[in-house]
Amino acid sequence: MKLISGQLPWANTLPHPPVYPVLEGDTACDCLIVGGGMGGAMMSYRMSLTGADTVIIDKRSVAGGSSHANTGLLQIANDKSLTSCMNTFGEENGVLFYKLCQRGLQAILDLPEKLEIDPQIIPRSSLLYASSLEDVPALKLEQENLASHGFDSELWNEEKIRSHYSFSRPAALYSRGDAETNPFRTVHSLIHKAHSGGVRVYAHTEALSYEYRTDGVICHTRHGRIFAKNVVFAMGYETQEMKKDRGAELINTYAVMTKPLRSMPKWHEQSLIWETARPYLYFRTTPDGRIIAGGKDEQLTDPDRREVRVLSQSQRLLEELVALFPELQGIEAEYSWGAVFGSTRDGLPYMGPHPEYPHCYFIEGYGGNGTVYSMIAAELLSDTLAGRHRPELELFSLTRTAKPSPSPAIQG
Known part of the structure; x- marks a missing residue:
């Protein structure tokens, strides 16, 4: 599966990443992790803490798949609101899901002091604005549910939004405890x-086939075999080529990163910004003074068509950015890309x-919170x-x- 089209920005931020060999010959391990993207990275890190004999393989270079197209927004809130989660799964499970995301995000925020390569994980707040007046009642209810369950979120009115940003909307949720990251550096x-x-x-090192036995799994690669007691598949959206999940849907999504700005527009605390409309637009800044804009999701098409769509969709994203921040008129993108993106029908x-x-x-x-989900999965599966x-x-x-x-309450 061709996951990415266009020009990607992140490799330039780590010009000399670690290089790993191709597997030659047979080996054995307690745990084999298939996939060197965000999910595999989180899992391998957690497994290293347990002392388990672990191997991780990727058919590309590390962080060479979807993680390279990741735009690095890390949030407690999800594409599916807490209110919707409570309505769909029941209050206990809806809140559990959001608490797991909160815990996973805090674990990510704790990473930099433990790592030798700076992952550029930066604490941020988030602004979720109402795309239309019709969305305001749902936004108010969401804030009430968030507050009642201990999440740090405020409801802002039109005047307060205008006093903190170059734009205004009928209402917005301003939430704390989120973050941004450089996904390429984080994986590495x-x-x-x-x-x-x-x-x-x-x-x-590509996994060509598997033998599932009573005592484990044998993974066959081009130049050897891996005898594993357990396997963790962290292959991202390419998992759908191995086993089709009926509840999963793959689409195309697009993003741009601008050229460095001389100065930032009126943008409170350089918060993450997104909207209530679905599919939604989102925006963030970078440590070197750029802006990332993403969205314009559409049905999955063949990779050649996506290559053509990158240019037009990127221009539309720049127009949306200028509509929010008029002082950015004339802004240009240095990087523009499209990628496969996956979601589930129930939002989990x-x-x-x-x-x-x-x-x-x-x-x-x-879903749009894949990095946080990867941290949750790494904790639950390593345990x-x-x-x-x-x-x-x-x-x-x-x-x-x-x-x-x-489900029971979160374990300590």
Whole structure:
């Protein structure tokens, strides 16, 4: 699957990333992780902390797939609001989901001091604005539900928005506790740390086939075999080529990164910005004075068509940016790209085991909060492999067909 089209910005921010060898010959391990993107990076880091004998492979270079197209917004809030989650899954499970996201995001914020390569994880607040007057009642209800369950969020009126930004909208939620990151550096920093902690890393090593046995899994590569007691598949959207999830949907999404600005527009605390409309637009800044704009999602098309669409969709994103910040008139993009993006029909990611794949677990962080989902999955699955029961996984079951049953409170 061709995941990305256009020009990507992140590799220039780490010009000499760590390089890993191709697997040559046979090897064995307690845990094999397939995929060197964000999910695999989070998982390998967590496994290195447990001391388990772990191998991670990727058919590309590390961070060479969808993680390279990631725009690096990290939020507690999700594409599906807390209110909607409570309505769909019940109050207990809806709040559990948001609490897991809050905990996962805090774990990400704690990473920089533990890593040797700076992942450029920066705390940020978020502004979620009402795209229309009709969205204001739902936004008010969302703020009430967030506040009643301990999430730090305020409802701003039109006047307050205007006093803090170059634009105004009928209402907005201003929430704290979020972050931004450089996804390319984050993946490399996590895998580099895992490698230094004993995880064996092999790049350009494609898994060609698997043998599922009673005592584990044999992974066949072009130049050898890996005998693993357990396998964690962290292949992102390409998982759908291996096993089709009926509740998953793949689309195209687009993003731009501008040239560096001489000065930032009126933009309170350089917060993350997004909207209530679906599909939504979103905006963030970068440490070197640029702006990232993303959205304009559309149905999945063949890669050649996406290549053509990058130019027109990127121009539309710049127009949306200028509509919010008129002082940016004439702004230009230095990087423009399109990528495959996945979501689920019920708004929850997939993570955990699957009955048709013995000794295997999956990380499918589908949705706009994929990096946070990856951290949640890494915690739950590393604990599971260490023999600790994590009932929270029931919420994200790969075989779910109805509302999940109530799960216990988050474990410490």
